[in-house]
Amino acid sequence: MFALAASNLSKKFDQLTAVDQVSFEVKKGEIFGFLGPNGAGKTTTINMLTGLARPSSGKMEIAGQTVGSSMKRVQHLLGIVPDESNLYDELSGYDNLCFCASLYGMAKKERQTRAKELLDQFGLADAANRKFKAYSKGMKRKLTIAAGIIHNPEILFLDEPTTGIDVASARQIRQLITTLNQHGTTIFLTTHYIEEAERLCHRIAFIVAGKIVRCGPVEQLMSDVQDQQIMELSIEHCAPDLPRQLMALCPDSQAELTGEGVIRLYSPVPLPLAEIFSVIEKSKNELLEAKRIRPSLEEVFVRVTGIEKEKMSGNNMGRRKKQ
Ligand SMILES: Nc1ncnc2c1ncn2[C@@H]1O[C@H](COP(=O)(O)OP(=O)(O)OP(=O)(O)O)[C@@H](O)[C@H]1O
Ligand SMILES: [Mg+2]
Secondary structure (H helix, E strand, O other), X not given: OEEEEEEEEEEEEOOEEEEEEEEEEEEOOOEEEEXXXXXXXXXXXXXXXXOOOOOOEEEEEEOOXXXXXXXXXXXXXXXXXXXXXXXXXXXXXXXXXXXXHHHOOOOHHHHHHHHHHHHHHOOOHHHOOOEHHHOOHHHHHHHHHHHHOOOOOOEEEEEOOOOOOOHHHHHHHHHHHHHHHHOOOEEEEEEXXXXXXXXXXXXXXXXXXXXXXXXXXXXHHHHHHOOOEEEXXXXXXXXXXXXXXXXXXXXXXXXEEEEOOEEEEEEOOOOOHHHHHHHHHHOOOEEEEEEEOOOOHHHHHHHHHOOOHHHHOOOOOOOOOOO
16 A cells, blocks of 8 residues: 555746656655755655645655645645744744644644643753744754644655754654654655665655656665675875776776775675785785775665765765766
């Protein structure tokens, strides 16, 4: 049974096709991730699925019902956590939650109980009476998620749930997402963090320039790189042409400098270690450390999309694109 299904869904803004014939299904009870760079069409897709934007073409099904221009019949099943908070600055955390609950027609007593329960669950009880505008970024994000689940939705949309917040808060939010999912909530999330998608999601769609370029369970996506051998060498006084010399040892290999004196070797076949060490020794470079790296989803993503990890998080420094 699908919680969500999109079939050839497209959205055009004048000349720009922001979402281009995407088709995918989200199974009931899973965490499904849209992973893609800025401008890929992630938010636009969420907006269509939640009734905030009208598709230019295509079909959508939510909880077994085909939805068209009106989302009314399914709206109560959906929880939406936008990338930028939609809560009120001048209201306290508690009042914001009570207000959201009232929009879903919850009775006063029920709203108050639910608001308190969520503030506790999200570690915000001490800040319950503080104005939203006085919350830190991480607290704001947590309260926005709390507001999105106030009515116990079956399907929760989270747009970039951990972008722009510190590591500890991001980890707490990921834990909350996992717990919600374990209690039965189906989750559709977008992210441009590859590790986050790998850690949280059961299935992932890579979206680039409005198109889904790969979609599948994490293990299946990983099988694309299972044959890949990766070795990281830390070298003192690394000669500039050492990567080239190492590549010459192994046909079809790639070598790249990933940091000062750190070379990564990628190869589809086992690397000739003895020869590698001998070349390094002969060229008077000193090998400090050699370690085998387990291929990660990053390798799959780079291989499929040609987009480097650093480009995903807006940092263009670092590893060069593999040819
Ligand atoms: N209302 C709009 N009018 C015109 N163009 C838009 C509108 N909304 C989005 N776009 C364009 O559609 C494309 C996809 O935008 P979208 O916000 O869906 O990307 P995204 O994947 O969510 O990116 P980000 O990671 O930056 O949030 C972009 O080129 C964007 O400029
Ligand atoms: Mg977005």
